Amino acid sequence: MQSTREIKRRISSVENTQKITRAMEMVAAAKLRRAQDRLERARPYEDAMRKSILRVINQLHGESHPLMEKNDTGEPCYLIVAADRGLCGGYNVNVVREANEHMEKEGVSSPRIISVGKRVRDFYKKRNYEVVSEYLDMPDNPTIEEAKKIAEPAMELFFNGEINELIIVYNEFQNALTQVPVARKLLPMEKDVIITEKDTEEELDIEEQLYAFEPSIEAILGEFLERYVENIVLLALLESKTSEHGARMTAMGNATNNADEMIEDLTKTYNRARQASITQEILEIVNGAEALE
Template sequence: MPSLQSVRRKIDSVKKTQKITKAMKMVAAAKLKRTQERILAARPYALKMRDAIRTLSRRVNRDAHPLLKKREGHRIEVAVVTSDRGLCGAFNANILRTAAAALKEFESAGAKVQVIVIGRKGRDFFRRRGWTVRREIVDVFDKLSFEHGMLLGNELQALENYSANRIDAVYAIYNEFKSAIQQRVVVERLLPLDWVVEISDLKEADRGTEQVPGGYLYEPSEDELLEQLLHRNFHIQAYRMLLESSAAEQGARMAAMDGATRNAGELIKKLTVYYNKTRQAAITKELMDIVGGAEALK
């Protein structure tokens, strides 16, 4: 049976841990509010840019734009976005499990795969595996800005490599922010732009747009405008993915620390009950010894 002193020390230790997890929950909640505002502000811009590219892609010669061409995916590059820190529940485990399954699927189809890792947790994971890691990017989430999205786009070098036929497809695996308590792992293909060809959902978007005889008026030309949007869109989507992952991370950490705080409270209650029972049993035993000794002296 443990001594009363050891139980007291354990209660004090759990109380200190509870204070830490509660503080971390409050910090994560504050960060979540800021990142949530940013992702909700960035999403409409990114989606509108996609709509603009979809509309333009129907009016130009797609063969003239390398980023719109589709080919067999024998050389694939995968960007895996994780966090730099832990204590966020299954946030990183879900991403890494999905990434490992996707990479194995690509390789089983005969593709040559290389990985770009964003975040320390992903870096540590892939260092212990056999996949080729072309680039590691860490410490970008503390002061996340659009420059980091451009950095990721430039590090991927996907636009130049895809146009030069050095890679056949680019995928991104990240956590999409749904709410403070819900995230969704997304495997998104960045290149080739498969969503450009799907135009069935554009009829509603075309309504209400000012038209002129013969079509739309564009300045500069449709081909030049599409070329510029295709390159800018790649950086916008990279920035959006980082924002999605950052907001999802803070939501997961807040939920994890909230659960840890509640669990610590329950553990403190159980230890306190155990401490009181043990203390009462010790007092009862001492009283019985005293009474027994008094009876022996009679």
């Protein structure tokens, strides 16, 4: 059995660790509240922009845009958004698994990778994937400027024919306990890519609506599509950051609770060891007294 000194040292170590996990849980909870507020403001904007693009596309009569056209050159590219740090449960593992499963399902053997976060970069570089660009130390409050830095080079790769598809993979925030990894096709921006399961038949039945476009429908469509790609990247960054804070809060909360259980078990062990030590001392005193008699 361990000595009482060793057990007390272990209890002290677990208590110190618990202080850290509890502090991290509180910090993550505070960040989560702010991130949720930003995410709730961003989602309606993306939805309204998507429906506006649908209205423009429904007025096209043979016209198109390079972002909507398929090409047979280049390889698929995966824009994968995860965290720079760990200690957030299965957050990083789940998004990488989702990307790998999508590659396997689509039969993609040599994709190009755009990584957001150190964990994604390290994972794919160790496995000799082609990481064409990496974006590290993303702020807790991503802005459209960060989204543009990621989206514009990706669109340039598509324009130049270096990639033939762009798939964005990230964790979609449901609640603090649930973050769902999703793989979403971003380019080429075909109509079925823009339509989602949430669209009703009434919302899609807009063929008869007529609009006057100035300067031209092609110019407006091009501007819309580029802004929309940037907006989806921004939304993915916000979803990922919110999911990261939720996952870290949950993971640190579980770690704090586990530390409580460990302290309780160690305290019981300490009391048993102390009781055994006292009993042994009493026996030694009694035996000594009997020997003197």
